[in-house]
Each structure stands twice: as structure tokens, then as C-alpha cells.
Amino acid sequence: MNYTEILIIPLIPLAVFLVLGIFYSRIKPAVSGIIGALGLLISTLLSIKVAYQYFFVFSNDGVAYQTLVHKTVWMNFTETLRIDMGVLLDPISIMMLLVVSIVSLMVHLYSRGYMKGDPGYTKFFAFLSLFTFSMYGLVLATNLFQIYIFWELVGVSSYLLIGFYYTKPTAVAAAKKAFVVTRFADLGFLIGILIVGFYTGTYDFELLNNPEGSPILSWAASSFFGMSVLSWGLLLIFIGGAGKSAMFPLHIWLPDAMEGPTPVSALIHAATMVVAGVYLVARLFPMYYFVEEGIILQVVAFVGAFSALFAAIIAITQNDIKRVLAYSTMSQLAYMMLALGVSGYEGEAGLGYMASMFHLFTHAMFKALLFLCAGSVIHAVHSNYLKDMGGLRKYMPITHITFLIAALAIAGIPPLAGFWSKDEILVAVYEKNTLLYIVALLVAGLTAFYMFRIYFGIFWKRDPEYASTPHESPATMTIPLIILAAFSTLAGFVPFGEFISADRMVLEAHINLPLALAAVATGMAGIGLAWLFYRKETGLPEKMVDALGKLYTWTYHKFYIDEVYLFVTKKILFKRVAEPAAKFDRQVVDGTMVGIGNSTVRTSEKIKGMQSGKVQDYAMAFVAGILVIVIFFVYYLTE
Amino acid sequence: MIHDVSLYEILTVTSILFFIGIYGFITRKNLISILISIELLLNASVVNFVVINKYLYPDVLQGVVFSIFIIAVAAAETALAVGIIINLYRQISSVEVKDVETMKY
Numbered sequence: 001m002n003y004t005e006i007l008i009i010p011l012i013p014l015a016v017f018l019v020l021g022i023f024y025s026r027i028k029p030a031v032s033g034i035i036g037a038l039g040l041l042i043s044t045l046l047s048i049k050v051a052y053q054y055f056f057v058f059s060n061d062g063v064a065y066q067t068l069v070h071k072t073v074w075m076n077f078t079e080t081l082r083i084d085m086g087v088l089l090d091p092i093s094i095m096m097l098l099v100v101s102i103v104s105l106m107v108h109l110y111s112r113g114y115m116k117g118d119p120g121y122t123k124f125f126a127f128l129s130l131f132t133f134s135m136y137g138l139v140l141a142t143n144l145f146q147i148y149i150f151w152e153l154v155g156v157s158s159y160l161l162i163g164f165y166y167t168k169p170t171a172v173a174a175a176k177k178a179f180v181v182t183r184f185a186d187l188g189f190l191i192g193i194l195i196v197g198f199y200t201g202t203y204d205f206e207l208l209n210n211p212e213g214s215p216i217l218s219w220a221a222s223s224f225f226g227m228s229v230l231s232w233g234l235l236l237i238f239i240g241g242a243g244k245s246a247m248f249p250l251h252i253w254l255p256d257a258m259e260g261p262t263p264v265s266a267l268i269h270a271a272t273m274v275v276a277g278v279y280l281v282a283r284l285f286p287m288y289y290f291v292e293e294g295i296i297l298q299v300v301a302f303v304g305a306f307s308a309l310f311a312a313i314i315a316i317t318q319n320d321i322k323r324v325l326a327y328s329t330m331s332q333l334a335y336m337m338l339a340l341g342v343s344g345y346e347g348e349a350g351l352g353y354m355a356s357m358f359h360l361f362t363h364a365m366f367k368a369l370l371f372l373c374a375g376s377v378i379h380a381v382h383s384n385y386l387k388d389m390g391g392l393r394k395y396m397p398i399t400h401i402t403f404l405i406a407a408l409a410i411a412g413i414p415p416l417a418g419f420w421s422k423d424e425i426l427v428a429v430y431e432k433n434t435l436l437y438i439v440a441l442l443v444a445g446l447t448a449f450y451m452f453r454i455y456f457g458i459f460w461k462r463d464p465e466y467a468s469t470p471h472e473s474p475a476t477m478t479i480p481l482i483i484l485a486a487f488s489t490l491a492g493f494v495p496f497g498e499f500i501s502a503d504r505m506v507l508e509a510h511i512n513l514p515l516a517l518a519a520v521a522t523g524m525a526g527i528g529l530a531w532l533f534y535r536k537e538t539g540l541p542e543k544m545v546d547a548l549g550k551l552y553t554w555t556y557h558k559f560y561i562d563e564v565y566l567f568v569t570k571k572i573l574f575k576r577v578a579e580p581a582a583k584f585d586r587q588v589v590d591g592t593m594v595g596i597g598n599s600t601v602r603t604s605e606k607i608k609g610m611q612s613g614k615v616q617d618y619a620m621a622f623v624a625g626i627l628v629i630v631i632f633f634v635y636y637l638t639e
Numbered sequence: 640m641i642h643d644v645s646l647y648e649i650l651t652v653t654s655i656l657f658f659i660g661i662y663g664f665i666t667r668k669n670l671i672s673i674l675i676s677i678e679l680l681l682n683a684s685v686v687n688f689v690v691i692n693k694y695l696y697p698d699v700l701q702g703v704v705f706s707i708f709i710i711a712v713a714a715a716e717t718a719l720a721v722g723i724i725i726n727l728y729r730q731i732s733s734v735e736v737k738d739v740e741t742m743k744y
Contacts, residue, residue, distance in 0.1 A: 611743045613741060613742050613743030615673075616664070616673075
């Protein structure tokens, strides 16, 4: 493997970020868009080349895929504990490399049309490049600390991009919220890293993930509150991942993050950054699986199942199309977590792991496509709300067809991408736990329902009163849509098990016909219900709202999770903890320091008369001093 | 070596000279008088240097050479002080110590 090429992949976006950032005002907007897209095109081509070399040239049949590492020591603590910087190549990091490259390239191309005329055009591309660089760094990280550094960097770029329209108060609030909530989760991540580092003596993924290595084998050596210390560390790391991947109850930032420009939502909050949490669990999967017989994986599975259902239910009632997509993202991410949670390690048992990564891959394609289509729609009607849309299939044929493909893909209709990956997940869950399988199947139905609710709402229904006739977006925006639609159609045919599996061996995935039929039937039922409800103005939805009453209100207000957070922070934390602490700081700590300063001033005010300005007074004092010293020497030292 | 005069007698004289200098420095009201007192102090120490050199280490000349140094430095210092006093007189038409006490807190 040529490591220079691999190092160039993340360094190109970094260089683009620096160039656009430094020469911000001197670069014409059109040029900055081309620089950004061109740089990423090179990175994408290199990623594809690396993937080709790794999977087809370098691989040797019948043997597990190797982990290739190229690193240098960055900080040395002890003989074994040190922090490295480098690149790590294994099947999942290369898969992520491809996902990040392709989606980011499409978003760059699309943004050239979508952001046209925006005063912050160059800034936007600079931030996008910064994000892409950080994401590359995250997926290629060789150890926990490196992943943490880039983890925070993607958090910062996400913050910058959510708050891109910084004159809008809601955008600023959303950016702040996203940063604070994920930062809070990252505190758990950091403590987890420190615990794991302390008890195993290494941060290196290769050493940590070796099933026969000492970090995994020695998990029982120490315990804390009935669980192995290492399990606690992994749980804390999972909290960090849950924060980034918007798992319940740390999901509250994701819907608000939709305040950012739509291409950003497609890139960061659908396809790449939010899957970092799933990627983290997958990266440490052998640890999660072997330490204490996978106790934390069960937590992962149940949190995933609950979040999937929770988000899918909320998604049905939202009227902002981007928020529906945001909850859908959360639900699908939870699906991936669920699949990881039920996965085993060896052979056929590792199906969940493979399914999770497969779904990550296909989801990135169709969800990015859904967001970009939504952006195209919003571009045309200048509103996020369903009530301002309708009948758009006549005006925007390309957006309509691509959105339909993506919606069918996410609903799990064969032969589109979502069907294959979702089917694998359902099979994996079915083999492990029937309750979770029912939840997952229900979520699949709900997914189809809410997706087709907004599909019919946007493209069918009656026309609202448009101020000006909506028209199809320019070619810069529709071409990425078509490319992503092609990916969404074809990605499912990739024989994923041959490339990615928990134990790195080739995994033959088969379609389990009854389960597949059940999944498709559920998806079709969801679509059918949506057709019945939203195809025409039937008044059925209103009747349902009346029938459900309180339940609807609760769901519409997202089960008041935001309000609970506000109550806990404002009423309890701020009032009971922060305010007394501030008072103590102002009165006791500051008071002491100011008091010392004041008493010094008062004392010097009193004794300053001693400095008279008369030379002879000083001479007197000098002579008197000498006399005292002389007397001292004569009487005390010459005894 | 002066015949029939011991080191202690000469040191007594220079001590008296020194304390007269200190007394003058502290009590005089005129800046010029203070300058003269400082000269007394310096001369007392110069005589000490020479005499101690002569009585204790007659075969070396370091004390004598040093006294010449002190005389040179004293001349420079006096020139500086007189310059300051003349400038002061041009400003406030006085060379009294009590008029020069503005340099305080």
C-alpha cells in the first residue's frame, strides 16, 4: 500500500480549507466552489483507488482481511501507553472513506448551485472542506485519542455549519445546542477513553481489539459497582457515540441542527458525522463483544431499538420536512446501533455487524439524496413546511423521481438499496430477540409511512397558492441527485459480506424469504396507509388527530423531551447549583482578593508621609540604620 | 611611615574628619555646604586608604592607586553635582535644601 496517497486524501481538504480561509475575500465565489469540488474529486478518486487496492489487489483469498497501520509516535507517556498519529486501513475504515468521499463530493457539487448568490459562499466551502478533513481523520484514526481529536473537530465544523446563517437567532441557538449536547456526551467519551487507557495500558485499536490480547482477556481483573471497570469505560464511550449519533436521550440537538443549510444537513447530519457514533462502536466491536460477555452490547441494542421506535413515531407528526428527515435519520441510526447490539462475532453470528455497516453505507446514499431533494424543493418554494407544498411533481420532475427512488429505498422496497441492508438487519435481530424484532419491523412500517406522508404531501395533493410558479432546480443541483439516485438503486447489490464482517472473514449473506416478505409487506402497508391518508385531501388525518387526542399532542411536541431538558438545566442546575456557586465565587473568593488589595492601599496611604522628599531625612535614616547594624555586630556577634 | 606617629592616631583623625562630614551633610541647609561635607567624607576615606597601605603593606601601592581613583571619581561627581545645583538655581533661584523636596510620593 502506498501510504503517501492515503495521507494525501485527508490533507487535500485541509489545504483547500486553509486556502479558502486565508484568501477568503480575494477569491471569487465561483472559483472557490470549483477549488472545493476539484480538491474533493481528487480525494474521492484516491479513496476509490485505495479501496480497490485493499479489497482486490492486496487481499488474499480465504484469509481474514488484514489491518494495515502506518503511524508515528506523537506523545509518549510510558513504555506502552502512548498516543500515535497515523492511518489505519481495515474494511470498515475504507468503507467509511468511500461514503465520506462520495457524499461529500456530491454535496460540494450540489452546493455550487444551492448556495449561489449567498454572501458567505467561500466561507461555506471552507467549512465544508474543514469538515471533510476532520471526518477523514476520524475514520482513519489508529487509536482512541486520535479519533477523539477528530471527533471534536467534526463537532466544531458541525457547529460552524449549523450556525452558518449567523444572523438568524434560531440558527445560532441550534448551533449552540448541538455543540453543548454533543460536548456533554463527549465528556463521557473522554472519561471512557481514560478508563480504558488506564486499565489496559494502551489506546491502540489493534491491541485493544485483539480477541486474544491482554486488554480483552483481563476484563475481569477489576470491578466497580458489580460490573467490570472496562465495561464502565465502554459504556462511557458508547455515551459519546450516542451523543454524536443522536440516540435517545441525547438526540435533542439533531432536529434543531436542521437550521443549517440543507446541503450541510445532507452531508453532516445524515450521511457522515452522525454515523460516527455507530462507527465508533463498530471500531471497538471486538471489545464490546468480548468484555464481560457483551453486557454493554445489550445496552446498545436496547437503546437502539427504543430510539428507532421513538424517533419514527415523532417523525409522523412533524410538519417541517427537514425535521421529518432528521427524525428519520435518528431512527435509521438507531437501527444500525440495534444491529450492532445483536451481532455476534464469528461466522454467521456476525451478521448484525455486517448488516449495520451495510445499512450505514446504503443509508448514507439514500438519506443524503432525500436531504438534497428536500433542499431542491425548499429552493423552489422557499419554505420548509408541508402546508406550503403540493403538486410539485408537475414542476420538478427530476426531483420528484429521485425523491421517489430514495423514499422507496428507505421504505425497504426491493430491489432498491434499503431493502437489502434492512433485510439483513431484520434477520440478525430475529435470530437474537423476538421482542426487538417486532419493534424493528414496526419501525420499518412507520418509516415507510412517514416517508410517503411527506412524499405525497410534497409532490401530490392540491397546489397551494404559489406566489410564483416553482421550477426545477439548475443542472448543478439535479446532476448530484441523479448520481445519488443511481447509488441508492445499485448499492444494495454490493456483496457486502465479502468485504465486511465482524471477524474479517467472508460472510455469505442469504435472503431469508419469509422475513424478507414480512419486511416488504410491512413497508408496502406503510406506503398504502400513507396513500390512503395523504394522496388527496381526505380529512382522514384530521380525524385521526381527533381520535388520538392527547397522544397526538404529546407526539407533536416530541414527548416534551426538550422541555424536560430545559427544566433540569434551568430550574435545577442553574438555580440550585450554578447560582450559589457564582455567589460564593463573587462574595467569598473575589471578596478575599479585593480585601487584600484594599488593605494594602489603606496601609500605604497611612505610611506614605515617611517619604518626605528631604535628602537629609533619608541620610539620617541611613546613618541610623548603619548604627543599628554596628551595635548589633558589636554586642551580639562578638560575645 | 611618619616618625613617632602611630596608625591609631592617624585613624582617629580620619574618623573625626568622617563624622564631621556626616554631621555637616545632615545639618547644613545649603546644597553647596552639603557638597563640601561629601568631600570631607571622601577625603577621610582617601587618607585611610593611603595610611593603611603605608603602615600595613609598605611594599605594595594598591591603596595609593585606589585613592587616586577616588579623587578622580570625586571630581567628576562634584562637577555633576555643581551642574545640577546651578540648573536648580536657574529654576527656583535658591540653593536651600528645604526648597528641594518635591520629589516624594
